[in-house]
Amino acid sequence: MDIVYFDLETQRTANDVGGWDKKHEMGMSLGVTYSSRDNCYEIFGEDRAEHLVKRLQRADLVVGFNHVRFDYDVLMAYTILDLRENLVSFDLLQEVERIAGHRLKLEDIAQATLGVGKTADGLDAIRWWREGKILEIAKYCCFDVKVTRLVHEYGAANKKIFFNDRFGRKNCLEVDWSL
DSSP: OOEEEEEEEESSOHHHHTSGGGGGGSOEEEEEEEETTTTEEEEEEGGGHHHHHHHHHHOSEEEESSIIIIIHHHHGGGOSSOHHHHSOEEEHHHHHHHHHSSOOOHHHHHHHHHSOOOSOOHHHHHHHHHHTOHHHHHHHHHHHHHHHHHHHHHHHHHSEEEEEOTTSOEEEEEOOOOO
16 A cells, blocks of 8 residues: 655745645645655655556555645645545544544644654745745755654554643644544
8 A cells, every 4th residue: 555645835825825725826836745555755846746546647646734625725736636635635634623623733733743743834834935045945855755654553563642732732633544
């Protein structure tokens, strides 16, 4: 089974394009995948967005964090496909939100579950795009994909993940992410 972990960064913010309903106008700066079968990362620039879509299509399962409601909307500007309908997806944010009853940040889950946090945030990636620091975006996006993969693998193996709530308390969420 080829599980492909996926994340992308954008060129523009929601404010830049006139709101969250215009994600398709944000533009992809970089997209990153990690294939469980190939055991490797692949980085896609905007000029290779079509190749990214094809890579996701070949996956048995695409796993991400908020990728169904965000990343797919951005990426659909580069394809005629409705990615929600054409890809088998498992969105960790949607799953966590369903179980916990509210949205959680990847940072709060990763810190509590793995003891590591994110290295930056999406606004940093947009700033780097504007400054031409593509390597910084690539490193950040690869790390986000790795954190997403490790959280997913931890949950699948242990049937639970942890998160820090807004008061800094560690909480447990039981999950069934069997592979």
